[in-house]
Amino acid sequence: MMLSDRNIPIADDLIALLTATGTEPRPDNQLEALTLAVAADLPVLLWGEPGIGKTATLEQLATGLGLPLTTVIASVHEPSDFAGLPVVGDDPAAQGVPMAPPDWAVQLVRAGKGLLFLDELSTAPPAVQAALLRVVLERRVGALRLPPGVRIVAAANPRSSAADGWELSAPLANRFVHLQWTYEHEVVVRGLNGTWPRAVLPRLDPDSLPGAVARARRAVCGFLEARPTLVHRLPDSEARRGGPWPSPRSWDMTLRLVAFATAAGVSREVLSMLVRGTVGDGPGLELLAFIDRLDLPDPETLLADPAAAVLPQRGDLRQATLDGVIEAVRKRPDRARWDAAWAVLVRALETGAPDLVVVPASTLAALRRDEWPVPAELERLAPVATLRRRVAAAR
Template sequence: APPAVQAALLRLVLERRIGALRLPPGVRIVAAANPRSSAADGWELSPPLANRFVHLQWTHDQDVVVRGLGGTWPRAALPSLDPGGLDGAVRYARRAVCEFLTARPGLVHRLPSGETRRGGAWPSPRSWEMTLCLIAFATAAGSSREVLSLLVRGTVGDGPGLELMASLDRMDLPDPETLLADPAGAVLPERGDLRQAVLDGVVAAVRKRPEKSRWDSAWALLARAMETGAPDVVVVPATTLATLRQQDWDIPASIERLAGAMSLSRRADRAADRAAARLAGTARTSG
């Protein structure tokens, strides 16, 4: 659509009005387009029009295409919302978006510099409101993280969208104070990056209020983390926690369970450094 037609679409897409006519509630507005590079006499979407859509990139799945050409196209299953969980999902979405934009105020409105990127998803108050609605409905529908990621990135762009998804992950992390109060009963995330973030948060909490009992609890928690997951995740927080020890604090027995993993990690790091040095020396010799 040329710019003049795109301008005429703005009120239709956002306000659902054509002159004095208001579209019925059951009408859904969907647009499809080839990239400008592969479109006949194509135009980029204008930034105001692009900011009114959720942009989903279409990819061809080879198995689906082959089965479809053979006569069996898949039937899409529409998600169903849990009405009882919608209020909680809305509160969760509001908290997620508001906390994120409080921490990243520069992303409230950021118009991309390039024409092509302006014709896609980018962050603005309008698209953040759309994002909030999508998070709420996807949460109430029990959608997968992959689906939610596609929706969020399709609304505010890849960079801000991925940052928000990481922020959502951190929202679900357990409170460090709760973990310190009961390290034996602690439930830690399975994903390594989230587990690392939890342990770093525990060490930060001890640094903020250093007490012998809290220091001991943190060591017990690190030992539990090593027993229930990858040992390398505990190396950095354990090294930091060790620097917080005061002279009159006895060393807890749980440290002995961590000593082997930390020693192995250090040996691996030294071996990697030696290998990198040998490769650098070989490169200089070849040069």
């Protein structure tokens, strides 16, 4: 059946109904990581297979943030489209030759804000990637500087699924926060039914900003003091150089992300995505473990007031806390501290899994001196008989 001129408006109405969708608040770690990095004004690179919604996510993000979206397909541009075209004036010897920016950059400057979306980045040839270096890091396009209200997000397909793809150059890759973009079946089905997750900037607690900065600096600087070889580590393979890897630049980005994540109170999963997407999986996971240890309660505080002890809920952190208490007693043993440590173990038994208490209790029992009587708190620990035998055997 032929589509007549009368039917075109009706077809347009049907298309409008199909494209009219809404949003809803919905937990989404990927989207939360993306919006936090955008709030931190760091360039983000979304890696994902074709057709999984990277472009649609950016369109929805721009709408949700009230920012005009400017999409630039990197692979179809020349280096001069980013570095600028030379414009010869009346007296080049006196005035020089300015580099004229493209129209999309001029429009962003006029708007004073916007979301610059660099799509198909992995299909851009090396010369174009080199021209993008100043755009991504310095926010310069030709002779123009993009205003602070402009955020940059890029998208790329893995080389295996990209059309005539290239590996990302190491200098360009090191300027991005890399996020692996996947889809969730339930989100896609609900979105096709007309409702997608809503992208909103994280809420930052203004009272927590100084503390968030101090915590981020303590975490990153303390970690790099302990692991100096990770300050700069360029990967050996070309493929890995096109992803996240540690350098002073990427550690600076990581510090900013930790501060923003702390001020926003995001989950550990979101922080993990951001940190690993900036310095790589290995260094990122090491940093997260270091942050976990920083957040552990001070053993001396726990020994000073065992009844008020607040212990971590996560099993590994609780175990590390109890080990820290026992180590503190071992380094400075006396009867009062030994008794207080038993009170901390009782507190741990009352508020968590009993099996986490057994090993610390055995170690603490071995620290007993002959003149120290068995503490009354031991009666509340299970199994009592086993613990009593261990205390007696340690004499």
